[in-house]
Structure formats: structure tokens, C-alpha cells
Amino acid sequence: MEKLDGKSLDLVKTNIEALKQLFPEVVTEGKIDFDKLKLVLGEEIETRNEKYEFTWHGKTQAMKLAQTPSTGTLRPDKASSKNWETTENLYIEGDNLEVLKLLQKSYFGKIKMIYIDPPYNTGKDFVYKDDFHDNIKNYKEITQQMAKANTETNGRFHTDWLNMMYPRLKLARNLLREDGVILVSIDDVEYANLKKILDEVFGQENFVGSFIWSAGRKNDSKYISISHEYILCYFKNMEFVREREIVWREKKEGLKEIYDTAQKLLKECNEDYKLASRLLKEWYNSLPDNHPSKQHKHYNCIDERGVYFPSDLSKPEANGARYEILHPVTNKPVKQPAGGWRYMNKEKMLELINNNRIHFGEDETTIPCYKRYLFESEYQVPYSVFYQDNRSASKRLKDLFGKKVFDFPKDENIIKKLISIASYAQEGANSSTNDIILDFFSGSATTAHAVMQLNAEDGGNRKFIMVQLPEKTDETSDAYKAGYKNICEIGKERIRRAGEKIVQETGKTDLDIGFKVFKLDSSNIKEWDPDFDNLEQTLFDLQNNIKEDRTKEDLLYEILLKIGLPLTVPIEEIDCGGKTIYNVAYGSALICLEDEIDLDLVQEMLKHRSEHMPPKVILKESGFMSDAVKTNALQTLKKHGITDVRSV
Structure with a gap:
């Protein structure tokens, strides 16, 4: 019976296996023969001492840190969770580096979108310093202290930030699906550095572009009012996306107001389409320039199908067809476009007329147009620049809590828009509505709020995974005085309140507004760390290798992480003579x-x-009544085709 590996995914071993699949001849006894690898790669090797690269002090250590497995675990916290039994959402408290390592087996290649809003390194941000030797111990020590800012007077100001970001981005990439995307918010201070490390980690060829978010004018600057920030976008695999002809589109804003106004005018005009169309034009003219509906003012005609705009029917190259079309009222040939008709075949034009797709003028002196309906073109290519006053997000969060509890929260409407764009499908609908969205710098849990809101709007079933360091709140802050001792308490409470508000406003009671809380901790299994002065006692203690302060449920979820099953899989507890068997994922693991x-x-x-696959069977090593029972149990399982039996 094999002992269950107590570590997270070994990325070095995984990389070696990947190389072995591509070039089996370069792997000898589990090691890479670099001389053979160079021969296999031919001339595609950089041998010059001077070459283009982005480096800094500590980069090698940061790369090693990403590849060092974690020996920690995530312990369930049902007390602070919501709808534990049914929810598929996760809220994880802990250092995101260790958490990302622990998620590698269970969520490798399963995340559709990652959005993060990391520290901007403005001199006021907390930049987490990792410990190569024992990051779990380091995490516990750090979270008992007040966070210290990474000030510009620090001689390693940019270096510390890069050393924090690099290993986390390396690990995050593994979690993305092949069609997955990462979006990272940043401002001018670290934009250049972030772009370089994202180019290195994700590949410059996978860069999609940068959104520029204009968030409102600031008048306290001496030179330029810096009123924007960036959101950098990278696909996991641009080639995969292109091969499947995946595109991004966003729904145009202001459409509902147009549809509602058109319906209202038609009713007032007793279905007089001409009068309703004239009044619709007047309505557009009355709107302020920044109203989202105004950009669609060319959609100013109404018929029985809906709102449309009369589109040009001429041939763009000025070599269109020439044939007569009769006006439906005067029965005279209409004026033809100078470049000829777009449709070379007159039968096609007559078919469009019969289907009421052609807009005619008052008489034959006006060139007819094609009716392009608003409901047929509700989506557009996303603009790279958009405006959204960031003060409104702060106000909404303050209203949600009844007081100010968090400085400068991200705007849930912007995040919602980004998620919607990333899950767009060609047919103009959100097909990726079961996607997992990850945010490992979750702050006030804006991303979770956005996921729930979007699910309510489009009927989706997206899930979120939030990861946040339980950074202490300042004792002088309103948040601390209100009872929120760390940022995680704010984030969890926001999800609770936002979820309830969404249900109340939409009336939808089938939304997943719950979340399972897990907390980063050391492994539930005792380490082999003998006390040589009292070796007999040490060996006696290890007869039961589970830590005394840990529960069976703690150990259960550590096992799920180690065998690569998601933390939200269904688990059935089976009582067998007072003992519990966990049936995980419908018999996938027992x-x-x-x-x-x-x-x-x-x-x-x-x-x-x-019934579909042999299960993994995991048993407590010291739990068998005797060695004879253990031997017979293994033989019984083997006789029934179960060979993957492990112990803890």
C-alpha cells in the first residue's frame, strides 16, 4: 500500500516528464542530459553571453520558489462559510503563493479566467516577503503582525515587488485552461516591469492588449493629472484560441433604454411607426452626450420587427449591379446608388423586399436602404479605453456595509464586464457560463461580487475562487472599529451581503451566493522530526501520525488536494457500524x-x-485492526480490480 504523497504538485518533476514525452532520448535516470538536449534543438540555442533578458536580484530564487512544493494544507472552516453543503464557490485565507501551490493538482488547467489587482507598489503597499525554507511558518508569523509598506526608500523597492509577483504568476499560468486568460490591473509605477514578467511567463505572443481605465480627474498633481490605470490581458495559448476562432465581444450599453422607449412610443402613437420613429429621433437628441444610448442614435427607425437603422445598399467598390426596383407606393423605378446595387442578383433584392428588409423613402427619388436591426447587432468589439468613475464603487460598498470599511475597492461593474467579455461566444451569447474565475489578490472580494451579479443577469453558473492574505486592519480604521479585524473578514461579509442583495433585487432564489471557507495551515500529518534524547517517545507518538488538534474532515480535504480532486466535489458520508466512509465524487475516491x-x-x-472507473481507496495506515486484516483487505480490493490503494 503506497503512502500518500504529502506535498503539492512537484512542478520540476512535471516539467521533466513533459520533456521526456517530447524528447525521450534526453532523459537519463530521471535527469536531463543538456548536451543531448542541445543536439536535439539544433541551432535554436542562445550561446552568447550578452543577450536580451529581463533580470533582477533574486530572480533565480523566485523561480526556484515557484517550483518548490508546499507541505501545507487548507483546513475547512464551516463556521464562517455560507451554504457549505451546496455551494461551489471558494474563499481561501492564506498566503497566495502557498495556496496556488496547493491548488496545482486539483485545478491544473481548469480555470477560465484569472483577474488580479496586486499591490501597485506606490510606496504605501504591503509587499509580502516569502521564505524559501519554510513559507508556512513565515506566513503564520507575518499574519500576527501589522503589515509594513514597501517604501520607495527601500533599496530593493522594485526588486521586492518583482520577487513577490514572479513565482505567483508562474503558478497561476498552470491553472489556466488552454483558452484561459489572465487580466492584471496596474498603474504607471510597475507597468513596464509587469509587462516584462508577463511576457516572460505567458509569452509575448500571447499578449492580447491593455485596457486603459479612465477613472476620473485628479487635480492634486503638479504636472499631469494621472487619471487612468491599465489592465493587461494575456491568453494562456493564443494559437489554441485562434484555431478555434474564439473572439471577444461585449454587449453594447444603453440598449434596454432604447427598446423600452421604442415600445412606449409605439403604444402612445397607436402603432404609428412613422410617428414613433420621429419621436425616437427627438428622444435621442434630448439625451446628454455621455448617455450610453446616444451612441446608437442612428438606430432611429421602428417597424413591426423592432428598432433599426437604414444601412447603405451600394456596392463599396462602385462596380455594383444595375437593375430597376419599383417603389412600393408610386410604383416607379427608385433612384439607384452611384456605385450600383450591393446585391448582384436582382432575385436576392426582391426576396429582401418581400421579407420587409428594405427601407423605402417617401417616393422613388430616395435611394432605398437595408434595414439593420438593433437586436441583430447587440455586441461589439471591446474598446481598449473606457471611462468609469472609481468613486461610485467606493460609494456602493459603503452603502452595502452602512459605513466605510475598505479604501479604493475595484468596481464590480468593470470586473463583471471583463468576465462577460472573456466568456463571449460567436453566436452572441455567453456559452462559458460554468467557468471558474480566480482572484488571488481578492481584497474586498469585488470579483466574487461581480461573478454573482453576472450570473443573476445572464443565467450563468460561474464559480469563483477568492484568495486573500488575512492582513490586519489598522486599529484606528472604521473597519476595525466595526469589528473587521482583517481584510478577509471584510471580503467574506461583502459576499454575504452582496449575494443577499442580488437575490432580493432579482427575485432569483436559485443563485449560488454561498462560499466554502478554507484556511492555510501546516499539514495535518506529523513530520518525522525525531527527538534523539527521547527517541522511544517519538516513535510511540508516530504510531498515530495525525496531529492531535486536527479533525478527520481536516485530513479529508488535505487528501483531496493531494490526489487532485476539487474542494467542492460532492462528498457522501456513509455510516458503517459507527464508522464513517467518505464517498467522494460518486465513487471516484473512497x-x-x-x-x-x-x-x-x-x-x-x-x-x-x-461504475465507470476503478476508484482510489485511501485508508488510515495505523487504523487496521491487525496486519492480517490489512493484508486481506488489500487482496480483497485487488480481487475487485482496485489497485490504487494508498495510506495516510
């Missing part, structure tokens, strides 16, 4: 962490195995 395991319990486990 787990028993009890003492005094006998053959009856093993036989009960067999009743719940999956």
Missing part, C-alpha cells in the same frame, strides 16, 4: 480515516465504487 478498520468495512466500501 476514504476511511477510522481506527479498527475490519473486512466488513472494506466490503461496505466496495458497494459504493464508481
Whole structure:
């Protein structure tokens, strides 16, 4: 019976396996023969000492840090969760570097979109310093202290920020699907550095572009009012996206107001389309220039199908067809466009007339147009520049809590827009509505709020994973005085309040507004760290290798992470003579962490195995009643085709 590996995914081993698949001849006894690899790669090798690269002090260590497996775990916290039994959302408290490592097996290649709003390194931000030797211990120590800013007087101001960002971005890339995308907010201070490390980690060829978010004028500057920030976008695999002809589109703003106004005018005009169209033009003219509906003012005609604009029917190259078309009222040939008709075939034009797709003027002196309906073109290519006053997000969050609890929250409407764009499908609908959205600098949990709001609007079932360091709030702050001792408490409460508000406003009771809380901690399993002065006691203590202050449920979720199952998989608890068997993911894994395991319990486990695949069976190493029972249990499982049996 194999011992369950207590570490997160070994990325070095994974990379070697990938090379082995491509070039088996370069791997010898698990090691890479670089001389052979150079021969295989031919001339595609950089041998010059001087070459184009982006480097800084500590980069090599940062790369190693990303590849060092974590020995930590995520412990469930049902008390601060919401709808634990049914939700598929996650809120994880902990250092995001360790959490990203722990998620590698369970969420490798499963995330559709990552959005992060990392520290901008303005001199006031907390920049987390990792510990190569024991990051879990370092995390526990750090979170008991007040966070210290990374000030510009620090001689390693940019270096510390780069060393924090690089390993996290490396690990984040592994979690993305092949059609996945990462979006990172930043301002001018670290834009250039962030762009360089994203180019290196994700590949310059996968750069999509930068959104520029204009967030309102600032008048306190001496030189330029810096009123914008950036959102850098990278695909995991641009070639994969292009091969599948995936495109991004966003729904035009202001459409609902146009549709509602058109319906209202038609009713007032007793279905007089001509009069309603004239009044619709007057309505457009009455709107302020910044009203979202005004940009669609060319859609100013109404017929029984809806709102449309009369589109040019001429041939762009001025070599169109020439044929007569009769006006439906005067029965005289209409004026033809100078370049000829767009449709070379007159039958096609007559078919469009019969289908009421051609807009005619008062008489034959006006050139007819094609009716282009608003409902047929509700989506557009996203603009790279957009305006959204960031003060409105602060006000909405303050209203949600009844007081100010967080400085400068991101705007949930902007994040919602980005998620909608990333999940657009060619047919003009959001097909990727079961996607997982990850934010590992979640702050006040704006991304979770945006996911729930978008699901309510388009009927989607997206899930979120929020990760946040439980950074202490300042004791003089309103948040601390209101009872929120760290940022995680603010984030969780925001999700609770926002979810309830969305349900109340939409009336939709089937939305997933819950979340399972997990907290980063050291492994539930004791380490082999013998006390040589009292070795007998050490060996006695290790007869039960589970830490005394940990529960079976703690260990269960650590096992899920180690065997690569998501933390939200369905788990059925089966009672067998007072002992619990965990049936995970409909028999994909059968787990028993009890003492005094006998053959009856093993036989009960067999009743719940999956019909589609042999399950993983995981048992407590010291839990068998005897060595004979352990041997017979393994033989029984093997006889039934179950060979993947592990112990903890």
C-alpha cells in the first residue's frame, strides 16, 4: 500500500516528464542530459553571453520558489462559510503563493479566467516577503503582525515587488485552461516591469492588449493629472484560441433604454411607426452626450420587427449591379446608388423586399436602404479605453456595509464586464457560463461580487475562487472599529451581503451566493522530526501520525488536494457500524480515516465504487485492526480490480 504523497504538485518533476514525452532520448535516470538536449534543438540555442533578458536580484530564487512544493494544507472552516453543503464557490485565507501551490493538482488547467489587482507598489503597499525554507511558518508569523509598506526608500523597492509577483504568476499560468486568460490591473509605477514578467511567463505572443481605465480627474498633481490605470490581458495559448476562432465581444450599453422607449412610443402613437420613429429621433437628441444610448442614435427607425437603422445598399467598390426596383407606393423605378446595387442578383433584392428588409423613402427619388436591426447587432468589439468613475464603487460598498470599511475597492461593474467579455461566444451569447474565475489578490472580494451579479443577469453558473492574505486592519480604521479585524473578514461579509442583495433585487432564489471557507495551515500529518534524547517517545507518538488538534474532515480535504480532486466535489458520508466512509465524487475516491478498520468495512466500501472507473481507496495506515486484516483487505480490493490503494 503506497503512502500518500504529502506535498503539492512537484512542478520540476512535471516539467521533466513533459520533456521526456517530447524528447525521450534526453532523459537519463530521471535527469536531463543538456548536451543531448542541445543536439536535439539544433541551432535554436542562445550561446552568447550578452543577450536580451529581463533580470533582477533574486530572480533565480523566485523561480526556484515557484517550483518548490508546499507541505501545507487548507483546513475547512464551516463556521464562517455560507451554504457549505451546496455551494461551489471558494474563499481561501492564506498566503497566495502557498495556496496556488496547493491548488496545482486539483485545478491544473481548469480555470477560465484569472483577474488580479496586486499591490501597485506606490510606496504605501504591503509587499509580502516569502521564505524559501519554510513559507508556512513565515506566513503564520507575518499574519500576527501589522503589515509594513514597501517604501520607495527601500533599496530593493522594485526588486521586492518583482520577487513577490514572479513565482505567483508562474503558478497561476498552470491553472489556466488552454483558452484561459489572465487580466492584471496596474498603474504607471510597475507597468513596464509587469509587462516584462508577463511576457516572460505567458509569452509575448500571447499578449492580447491593455485596457486603459479612465477613472476620473485628479487635480492634486503638479504636472499631469494621472487619471487612468491599465489592465493587461494575456491568453494562456493564443494559437489554441485562434484555431478555434474564439473572439471577444461585449454587449453594447444603453440598449434596454432604447427598446423600452421604442415600445412606449409605439403604444402612445397607436402603432404609428412613422410617428414613433420621429419621436425616437427627438428622444435621442434630448439625451446628454455621455448617455450610453446616444451612441446608437442612428438606430432611429421602428417597424413591426423592432428598432433599426437604414444601412447603405451600394456596392463599396462602385462596380455594383444595375437593375430597376419599383417603389412600393408610386410604383416607379427608385433612384439607384452611384456605385450600383450591393446585391448582384436582382432575385436576392426582391426576396429582401418581400421579407420587409428594405427601407423605402417617401417616393422613388430616395435611394432605398437595408434595414439593420438593433437586436441583430447587440455586441461589439471591446474598446481598449473606457471611462468609469472609481468613486461610485467606493460609494456602493459603503452603502452595502452602512459605513466605510475598505479604501479604493475595484468596481464590480468593470470586473463583471471583463468576465462577460472573456466568456463571449460567436453566436452572441455567453456559452462559458460554468467557468471558474480566480482572484488571488481578492481584497474586498469585488470579483466574487461581480461573478454573482453576472450570473443573476445572464443565467450563468460561474464559480469563483477568492484568495486573500488575512492582513490586519489598522486599529484606528472604521473597519476595525466595526469589528473587521482583517481584510478577509471584510471580503467574506461583502459576499454575504452582496449575494443577499442580488437575490432580493432579482427575485432569483436559485443563485449560488454561498462560499466554502478554507484556511492555510501546516499539514495535518506529523513530520518525522525525531527527538534523539527521547527517541522511544517519538516513535510511540508516530504510531498515530495525525496531529492531535486536527479533525478527520481536516485530513479529508488535505487528501483531496493531494490526489487532485476539487474542494467542492460532492462528498457522501456513509455510516458503517459507527464508522464513517467518505464517498467522494460518486465513487471516484473512497476514504476511511477510522481506527479498527475490519473486512466488513472494506466490503461496505466496495458497494459504493464508481461504475465507470476503478476508484482510489485511501485508508488510515495505523487504523487496521491487525496486519492480517490489512493484508486481506488489500487482496480483497485487488480481487475487485482496485489497485490504487494508498495510506495516510
